Amino acid sequence: MWSRREDERLLTGGGRYVADLVVPGCLDAVFVRSGVAHGVLSAVDCSEARRVAGVVGAWSAADFPSGLHVPYTPSAGLSAEEAVAGREWPALVKERVRYPGEAVAVVVGEDRYRAEDGAAEVAFQVGPLPAVVTPRAAADDSVRLFDGLSNVAFQGAAGEPIEESVWRRAAVVVEAEYRQQLLMPTPMECRTILAVPGGDRLTVWSGHQAPHRLRGQLAALLGWPVDRIRVVAPDTGGAFGSKSAIFPEYVVVVFLAVLLGRPVRWIEDRMESMLTATRGRGQDQRVRLAADADGQLLAYELTIDADVGAYPHLGAGLPMQTARMATGPYRTPRVYATVRSVLTNTMATYPYRGAGRPEATIALERSMDALARRLRIDPAELRRRNLLPPESFPYRTPTGRVYDSGDYGAALDLALETLDYAGWRAEQARRRGDPSALPLGIGLSCYVERSGGEPGGLHEFAGVEAREDGTVIARCGSASSGQGHETTFSALVAEELGVDQVRVELVEGDTDELPDGVGSFASRSAQVAGAALRQACELLVQEARARAAGLWGLPVAEVAWSGGAVSPARGGAAMDLGELVKATGPLRVEDRFESDMGFPFGAHAAVAEVDPELGTVRVLRLVAVDDCGVVLNPMIVKGQAFGSAVQGLGQALYEGIPFDDDGVPRLANGLLDYLVPTAAEIPPITVKDTCTPSPGTPLGAKGAGESGCIGTPAAIVNAVADALRLADPGVLRMPLTPDVVWRAAR
Structure with a gap:
């Protein structure tokens, strides 16, 4: 039975989460939130907040560009363009609050304490409107969230309608109504983001399940090419699905980091999470x-x-x-x-x-x-x-x-x-x-x-690199949020290559390490990302055999692979991966794997x-x-x-x-x-x-x-x-x- 490689580091305080990162000159963002579920925002006054010692700035939607909103990025059938059309999600409330805790302003301070003090000084008014909190109550459109648009944003069906005669002829028909209540994912670590500008690039640290997706969304938001943005997912304290999207707070933090030219961080606390994290x-x-x-x-x-x-x-x-x-x-x-x-x-x-x-x-x-x-x-x-x-x-x-x-x-x-x-x-x-x-x-x-x-997302990128010192670097487009990737994927690569597991290092959750990646959600890590790593290992072995064949003047078919080394199939001294790299140069393969x-x-x-x-x-x-x-x-x-x-x-x-x-x-x-x-x-x-x-x-x-x-x-x-x-x-x-x-x- 394998032991978990992550545990000693994580259980002894050696984990590195976004809140642990020490970045010189980093500012902390605090959001001012509505206490009303539905209402008209009539005024936001940030002037007193700006006077608080240690506050660098305070902004409402009126201080932001009109186009600063949560971008829509199609993904695996979770939403649809027609559902989003006409229903803009502003990064900060412009005119109308639509859910409790929706952010009406943001305050940035030299540390979290000063930013909290500044947030307490922001004044705003919301004129309450009737609220609907169940689909049955909202579906009749007596209370509309968007003027002129129905609350029914999407309709769909699977299968074919069933004739009434089928029900009439049945010996027994059970009819029932069920309510599946709203739940909170409640991970140990709430949402996090840290945006660090540097030169013409932006590095974003976030406990995120899909770093490449976040990179693409932020690039679209800023109008930048994706190679100007690096997203890194460090240790992440759980997700359960709730950390694979882009959120209003992320949009604001990234915008402010670019605007101010300084690192800006937001660490969601538990009460914020309970009010405004996904359901x-x-x-x-x-x-x-x-x-x-x-x-x-x-x-x-x-x-x-x-x-x-x-x-x-x-x-x-x-x-x-x-x-x-x-x-x-x-x-x-x-x-x-x-x-x-x-x-x-x-x-x-x-x-x-x-x-x-x-x-x-x-x-x-x-x-x-x-x-x-x-x-x-x-x-x-x-x-x-x-x-x-x-x-x-x-x-x-x-x-x-x-x-x-x-x-x-x-x-x-x-x-x-x-x-x-x-x-x-x-x-x-x-x-x-x-x-x-x-x-x-x-x-x-x-x-x-x-x-x-779903189709369109059933793929993953992976790469394997052999180094002169005999170590193997396995790269994967996923991002662990507690599933034990360091253990499972390292052991998988070691077994495929026939090397000791301690020689394998896993690198994931960093968009600079792979050209693309999908992430970890939908129970896909072993099924898709694991298979991608296996395929990369097979390609590495093929390349190693081809290089050895060139060195020895043999056909590839006469070069064997065993125990992390190549050898002439008809007898002769074996050459391990490290020696092969020294003799032939860097050895790294990458590929995209498609799954069912x-x-x-x-x-x-x-x-x-x-x-x-x-x-x-x-x-x-x-x-x-x-x-x-x-x-x-x-x-x-x-x-x-x-x-x-x-x-x-x-x-x-x-x-x-x-x-x-x-x-x-x-x-x-x-x-x-x-x-x-x-x-x-x-x-x-x-x-x-x-x-x-x-x-x-x-x-x-x-x-x-x-x-x-x-x-x-x-x-x-x-x-x-x-x-x-x-x-x-x-x-x-x-x-x-x-x-x-x-x-x-x-």
């Missing part, structure tokens, strides 16, 4: 699921009203991920999913760990349990009857996805065996016969997800005990069985599965943004108001896996980082519904707070 999930869903008398699925219809926040720039098309994955792991002949992306008075919705797939899984799996109750079929048996069999792959779903490989039944069987499903069912029956015993429920969730990204999508899958199972009088839920056991194809590092994959399961637990039981009537989040006490699971709330979790290699990548790997967020929530909610024996699954709305459970029990 995840946020869907109102309506479902219809039809089956025959034997439980064979006939049709599934999913209608989505999605909250995409006040500006559609980041995620207007994101709910299409839910629509395209609506089929789940089942042989449902007719599936139709429709999407409306609706603007609300909240910060923009953006990918959060799972990004569209948890929403699809929760809707379908909760409906599967409701269908099982209606048919009086065991939920596990109902799923077995409908899971796609191994021989059906590759399988084109009714919504247009092409699943690569899988043995869905094996994952379900392993989850049931690991949980001791029969034993818990027996305990449940015993409790139901004992009036004094607390109700017990068992919940299941089978899922399939998409990993690697991957479709990881799994089955999660939960046992929960419910107190109907108190509304409390105690998860007694959670089992997560995931299949991400070939596992490159079992320790890291298990950690990813465990961590994401904990986040799935948070969505099911604890996390959700509470809003006042005026649309402002009730988060005055920080993480005391937005609950995330701590060690005390984590139940016994067993993580296991099956292995179905992906035929679409040379490593056979599929994405591994998002499984728990996708499979766990539905399993827990289904367990609670099972304990309470609910006929209407829609009465349970996440998070399952004691109030929600108490009301559902009645």
Whole structure:
């Protein structure tokens, strides 16, 4: 088992984050934010702020160029030009506040303390307007966020409409409504950016998941060629999807650094993050699921009203991920999913760990349990009857996805065996016969997800360089935010080249090191970036053999490669990489690798005990069985599965943004108001896996980082519904707070 190379450095204070960087003459930026969710900005006065000692400057939108706004950059179907048209996202509010915490001014000081003092002196007025914070409330356009434009910014569909006769002929039809609450990604390190001008170039440091994307966006903003900008992602304290975009604060910081000719830094604090960082999930869903008398699925219809926040720039098309994955792991002949992306008075919705797939899984799996109750079929048996069999792959779903490989039944069987499903069912029956015993429920969730990204983004750049001292530099266009790239990628390169892992150094997250790169998101690191590094290693070996052949006057076919060295195939002294470089000059290869999508899958199972009088839920056991194809590092994959399961637990039981009537989040006490699971709330979790290699990548790997967020929530909610024996699954709305459970029990 490999040890993690990063851990000693990170756990002993040796990490280097943006806030740790010491830059002479650096200024700190502080943003002045609206306390109103929706309103008209009538005046901003920065004059008193400019008089504060140590304040270098203070600006409102009136002091900035009119074109300074968040640029729209098309990316992987997350938004669309037509959704953004007419809906400018200003870097600082010009006339109208559209979400709580939107920045109305910025103050720059010699340090953060002086900038904060200056920010306290900025005066402004906002005339409140009615606010809407759910897509259902906003969709009727009674409160419009942009004059003359509908709040519905995008509409889409996957699959084909289903005739009403299908529903009429079905033996049973389950109908339900679900609400997927808005969530906060809540990484340990909030958003960061440091812009350092120098000569005719600008170096930007940011804890970012996609440095090359950020470079392109900033170049477009400034009207510069991309080679004038260098973006570096140093150590990053988590992201979960929330750090792969450009934000208003980034635009302002970069503009001020160029304007002032001095380094400018912004470090988001926790309260800022809770108010203005991106949101995840946020869907109102309506479902219809039809089956025959034997439980064979006939049709599934999913209608989505999605909250995409006040500006559609980041995620207007994101709910299409839910629509395209609506089929789940089942042989449902007719599936139709429709999407409306609706603007609300909240910060923009953006990918959060799972990004569209948890929403699809929760809707379908909760409906599967409701269908099982209606048919009086065991939920596990109902799923077995409908899971796609191994021989059906590759399988084109009714919504247009092409699943690569899988043995869905094996994952379900392993989850049931690991949980001791029969034993818990027996305990449940015993409790139901004992009036004094607390109700017990068992919940299941089978899922399939998409990993690697969408067409147009299924590629990565990688390079490998051998040096005279025998070391190997591996370069990759990704950027780790805690996934263990230093460990996994270094070991992968060492294994491919046959050298000791200590000789391999990984370089990533720096746009000067590679001509292009895509980044780390969508569970793509091992599947796409890992395969790119493998391809680069193969090219390096080919080049090394060709050089050796030239040195020795042999055909390339008569030069062997083994253990990081070349040698004549018919016998003779071997020459290692370092010696070859000394003899023939620098040896470096780079290439772009193209991947297919991957479709990881799994089955999660939960046992929960419910107190109907108190509304409390105690998860007694959670089992997560995931299949991400070939596992490159079992320790890291298990950690990813465990961590994401904990986040799935948070969505099911604890996390959700509470809003006042005026649309402002009730988060005055920080993480005391937005609950995330701590060690005390984590139940016994067993993580296991099956292995179905992906035929679409040379490593056979599929994405591994998002499984728990996708499979766990539905399993827990289904367990609670099972304990309470609910006929209407829609009465349970996440998070399952004691109030929600108490009301559902009645």
